[in-house]
Amino acid sequence: MTEEYVQDLQPVTVTVNGTAHRLTVESRRTLADMLRHDLGYTGTHLGCEHGICGACTVLVDGVPARACLMFGVQADGREVRTVEGLASGDQLSDLQQAFSDHHGLQCGFCTPGFLMLAEAFLAENPDPTEEEIRDVVSANLCRCTGYQGIVEAIAATAKGRR
Amino acid sequence: MTVGRSVPRHEDARLLRGEGNFADDVNRAGQVHLRVVRSPVAHARLDGVDAEEARGMPGVVAVLTGAELKDVPPIPVRLPHPDHPLDPYLQPVLARDEVRYVGEPVAVVAAADPYLAEDAAELVELDLTELPAVLDAEDGTRAATLADGFGDVDAAFAAAAHVVEVTVEVGRHAAVPLEPRGLVAEYDRGRDRLEVWGGSKVPNFNRTVLAGLLGMPPEAVHLYAMDAGGGFGARGEFYPEDFLVPYLARRLGRPVKWTEDRAEALVALNHSRQQRHHLAAAFSEDGTLLGLRDEIWHDNGAYARTHGLTVPDLTVAMLPGPYRVPAYGCRLHMALTNKTPCGTYRAPGRYEGTYAREQLLDVAADRLGLDPVELRRRNLLTPEEIPHVRPLNALGTDVVLDAGDYPKLLEAAVARTRDWHAEAARLRADGVPAGVGLAVFLEKSGLGPHETADVAVDPSGAVRVHSGGTSLGQGIETVLAQIAAERLTVPDDRVHVVNGDTGLQPYGMGSWASRSTVVGGSAVVRAADAVVDKARRAAARLLEADPADLVLDGGRFTVTGDPAAAVTLAEVAAACAPGGPGLGDGEEPGLAARRVFAVDHMTYPYGVHVALVTVDPGTGAVRVPRYLVAYEVGRAINPALVEGQLVGGAAQGLGGALYEEFRYDDAGQPLATTFMDYLMPTASETVPYVETLITEDAPSPDNPLGTKGAGEGGITAAGAALASAVRAALGLRAAIPRLPLTPARVVELSEPPTER
Numbered sequence: 001m002t003e004e005y006v007q008d009l010q011p012v013t014v015t016v017n018g019t020a021h022r023l024t025v026e027s028r029r030t031l032a033d034m035l036r037h038d039l040g041y042t043g044t045h046l047g048c049e050h051g052i053c054g055a056c057t058v059l060v061d062g063v064p065a066r067a068c069l070m071f072g073v074q075a076d077g078r079e080v081r082t083v084e085g086l087a088s089g090d091q092l093s094d095l096q097q098a099f100s101d102h103h104g105l106q107c108g109f110c111t112p113g114f115l116m117l118a119e120a121f122l123a124e125n126p127d128p129t130e131e132e133i134r135d136v137v138s139a140n141l142c143r144c145t146g147y148q149g150i151v152e153a154i155a156a157t158a159k160g161r162r
Numbered sequence: 163m164t165v166g167r168s169v170p171r172h173e174d175a176r177l178l179r180g181e182g183n184f185a186d187d188v189n190r191a192g193q194v195h196l197r198v199v200r201s202p203v204a205h206a207r208l209d210g211v212d213a214e215e216a217r218g219m220p221g222v223v224a225v226l227t228g229a230e231l232k233d234v235p236p237i238p239v240r241l242p243h244p245d246h247p248l249d250p251y252l253q254p255v256l257a258r259d260e261v262r263y264v265g266e267p268v269a270v271v272a273a274a275d276p277y278l279a280e281d282a283a284e285l286v287e288l289d290l291t292e293l294p295a296v297l298d299a300e301d302g303t304r305a306a307t308l309a310d311g312f313g314d315v316d317a318a319f320a321a322a323a324h325v326v327e328v329t330v331e332v333g334r335h336a337a338v339p340l341e342p343r344g345l346v347a348e349y350d351r352g353r354d355r356l357e358v359w360g361g362s363k364v365p366n367f368n369r370t371v372l373a374g375l376l377g378m379p380p381e382a383v384h385l386y387a388m389d390a391g392g393g394f395g396a397r398g399e400f401y402p403e404d405f406l407v408p409y410l411a412r413r414l415g416r417p418v419k420w421t422e423d424r425a426e427a428l429v430a431l432n433h434s435r436q437q438r439h440h441l442a443a444a445f446s447e448d449g450t451l452l453g454l455r456d457e458i459w460h461d462n463g464a465y466a467r468t469h470g471l472t473v474p475d476l477t478v479a480m481l482p483g484p485y486r487v488p489a490y491g492c493r494l495h496m497a498l499t500n501k502t503p504c505g506t507y508r509a510p511g512r513y514e515g516t517y518a519r520e521q522l523l524d525v526a527a528d529r530l531g532l533d534p535v536e537l538r539r540r541n542l543l544t545p546e547e548i549p550h551v552r553p554l555n556a557l558g559t560d561v562v563l564d565a566g567d568y569p570k571l572l573e574a575a576v577a578r579t580r581d582w583h584a585e586a587a588r589l590r591a592d593g594v595p596a597g598v599g600l601a602v603f604l605e606k607s608g609l610g611p612h613e614t615a616d617v618a619v620d621p622s623g624a625v626r627v628h629s630g631g632t633s634l635g636q637g638i639e640t641v642l643a644q645i646a647a648e649r650l651t652v653p654d655d656r657v658h659v660v661n662g663d664t665g666l667q668p669y670g671m672g673s674w675a676s677r678s679t680v681v682g683g684s685a686v687v688r689a690a691d692a693v694v695d696k697a698r699r700a701a702a703r704l705l706e707a708d709p710a711d712l713v714l715d716g717g718r719f720t721v722t723g724d725p726a727a728a729v730t731l732a733e734v735a736a737a738c739a740p741g742g743p744g745l746g747d748g749e750e751p752g753l754a755a756r757r758v759f760a761v762d763h764m765t766y767p768y769g770v771h772v773a774l775v776t777v778d779p780g781t782g783a784v785r786v787p788r789y790l791v792a793y794e795v796g797r798a799i800n801p802a803l804v805e806g807q808l809v810g811g812a813a814q815g816l817g818g819a820l821y822e823e824f825r826y827d828d829a830g831q832p833l834a835t836t837f838m839d840y841l842m843p844t845a846s847e848t849v850p851y852v853e854t855l856i857t858e859d860a861p862s863p864d865n866p867l868g869t870k871g872a873g874e875g876g877i878t879a880a881g882a883a884l885a886s887a888v889r890a891a892l893g894l895r896a897a898i899p900r901l902p903l904t905p906a907r908v909v910e911l912s913e914p915p916t917e918r
Contacts, residue, residue, distance in 0.1 A: 092179070099178055108389065
């Protein structure tokens with residue numbers, strides 16, 4: 001961003017996956033664009049930019065949020081978790097591994113959103129029924145899988161954590 | 163052995179970590195951002211474009227209009243039909259004198275920042291004089307009329323004991339991959355070299371087209387396919403933006419980046435499917451099919467795009483399906499309307515034709531007093547009649563139904579779903595309209611004419627495959643790795659597949675038409691076998707043994723009768739370095755081979771879909787508690803991936819059958835430009851558990867793997883099976899006249915009196 005064209009820059013301090021970042025962004029810049037293009041967390045994807053598809057779902061202070069519907073400045077002083085924060089080093093998290101085991105992804109574009117959604121859901125409800133999983137998964141869109149593997153992966157993760 | 167096993171996908175780890183590399187993830191130093199100015203009206207004379215204010219905005223680098231590109235030829239057809247050139251109907255890269263659909267590119271703005279580019283695009287003023295919009299194919303310009311068939315159709319109908327006719331329509335819907343398109347282009351003036359990131363599907367074809375439009379040699383243009391968020395036929399074709407982004411990068415001498423937004427994608431990316439069939443069948447007294455006749459109106463939108471006549475051609479060629487049809491006559495009018503242009507969407511022509519044909523068979527079964535399965539049983543081609551040459555032409559190939567036992571698969575599907583009829587009866591007894599529907603279909607896959615693969619073994623023992631396919635989510639990296647690994651007797655995780663890089667694999671023909679595993683996989687077989695041959699010769703030299711005495715297993719050669727003598731493929735590769743001891747006189751260095759697999763005919767998988775639905779007569783809501791896809795694939799390289807294709811395809815097919823539709827108002831304004839109006843199924847609408855029955859009873863004789871494409875069979879008969887089930891649930895006598903079966907249409911269909 002070339003600053004001479006930009007008005008209304010705001011300072012933002014945000015913690016992403018445990019790392020503190022300080023930057024200035026335009027007020028109108030979305031959280032998704034700030035994460036992707038200013039901070040390099042390109043695992044957060046944009047599928048619709050109007051809050052329906054959920055591919056951009058991240059956790060803000062532990063709560064799932066559409067990063068396309070939040071401004072970057074609204075994340076000031078908050079903790080954001082993105083898909084890049086799920087694995088420990090080379091080790092996929094149990095949830096990530098379950099998505100692979102149950103063929104819960106094909107093109108993988110929607111996957112970060114589903115992972116973050118499921119991560120928050122399982123923290124809140126560690127023992128969900130399949131219907132409850134399906135209900136939560138309905139928040140996001142996947143065009144490839146028909147959701148079957150996604151629902152199975154979340155159920156298997158919950159079972160494994162019990 | 164890795165072929166035939168559900169090995170984990172090679173793509174998964176990076177995608178699960180958020181480390182995929184999608185088009186919008188690419189950035190080049192100094193890049194500017196492009197925004198497309200699109201027509202706000204369906205049809206108008208374009209009297210001028212006033213870009214002064216936009217040009218004067220700080221941060222705006224360039225504004226480009228159609229007037230400046232009037233010498234650029236329109237975008238050519240990728241699969242031209244010899245008899246129908248379509249030249250007058252091709253899309254210009256920017257509209258000049260006339261705009262023909264809402265969303266048509268009229269100008270582009272480049273600015274330092276994407277937000278600014280969008281602001282500036284809003285300042286571009288279009289001087290438009292609105293013209294009447296054509297919205298129905300029967301009122302549109304006929305760009306082409308295809309006519310094909312065989313046998314004496316008039317005689318068949320004259321001799322018929324029963325003639326059954328239906329008129330059915332498929333609504334306009336489309337692939338709608340979840341990732342919008344994106345492109346980044348950078349031009350190196352010093353070396354006259356253009357690089358483009360974000361291609362997919364057919365990068366080598368697009369390279370040739372782009373080079374032609376820019377007047378550059380193709381070798382100077384390098385396209386990189388990326389991770390792609392779904393393709394399904396639409397992504398990766400050559401669109402206006404595929405010219406505009408690289409053109410501007412070259413003209414400005416700065417990298418140009420463009421990322422489509424969803425509102426654009428829903429009017430810019432190819433639409434599909436919209437057809438009206440007037441289909442008639444002649445039957446003898448006992449239900450034997452004597453002839454089929456169809457007249458089809460195909461709404462192609464405003465232009466002929468890269469697919470040309472692909473969808474019409476396949477509709478006509480595949481309509482007879484897996485049945486014994488003695489006489490067939492079909493005419494299809496490809497008409498232009500003031501809507502988004504159309505191209506392919508997964509199972510193009512077959513989704514539409516299968517729905518029309520199978521509805522007709524359901525209506526005929528009722529008319530003839532036969533069970534719908536029995537009517538199909540009587541008319542399916544039997545194994546004794548296969549291979550069956552059908553005197554039709556599909557995409558320039560003869561239709562030769564290559565291997566199959568259609569009745570066997572039908573019986574298996576019927577047996578698997580027998581209980582569903584009792585379940586439907588119980589539901590009906592409880593007052594819930596419920597029904598079971600079934601549809602049988604023929605698919606096609608493995609279109610040639612050829613595909614190329616490189617296989618190379620590194621001295622580290624790692625294997626590289628350079629394929630002409632592209633990754634669209636189908637798992638092609640995994641499948642090709644399995645195939646190479648099997649031939650080289652190494653673990654599949656030692657094999658790294660690079661797709662869609664026009665520099666590494668300039669001969670690849672791309673991933674479409676369920677061809678990558680069939681023809682791309684067969685090319686990998688050929689190349690890997692050539693590598694093994696060379697390695698065997700080299701190993702024989704190293705071991706001072708007769709090549710015929712060498713056994714390759716576990717990635718190492720051993721000598722029969724001399725257990726101590728062994729050399730690994732890695733050691734052989736090291737010995738094939740220039741001047742190495744593994745090379746014979748005149749042999750090229752390296753343990754690598756490039757091979758082509760060529761094929762004349764497509765291979766024809768087939769299947770059966772069965773659905774159990776319930777209908778809420780009050781709201782018109784259709785629920786689908788049970789669904790079966792039975793599909794013959796010849797040989798499943800990775801059964802889990804085949805299952806994934808079938809389950810995911812069924813979900814998409816359900817979308818087109820029940821929810822998804824691009825509707826327009828009377829002025830040609832699109833009514834579905836967000837995901838609030840274009841209703842892709844969520845986990846609440848899809849079938850909770852799609853059952854699959856994957857068979858390998860009829861391997862294709864036309865490729866070394868015996869495999870048939872698995873990409874499309876999950877969707878092909880979804881419209882047909884769901885229409886059949888809803889018709890049964892509502893107890894209709896007539897055909898389901900139109901898809902999608904939205905709640906309003908279901909309510910209308912369920913209203914008494916049941917004259918239907």
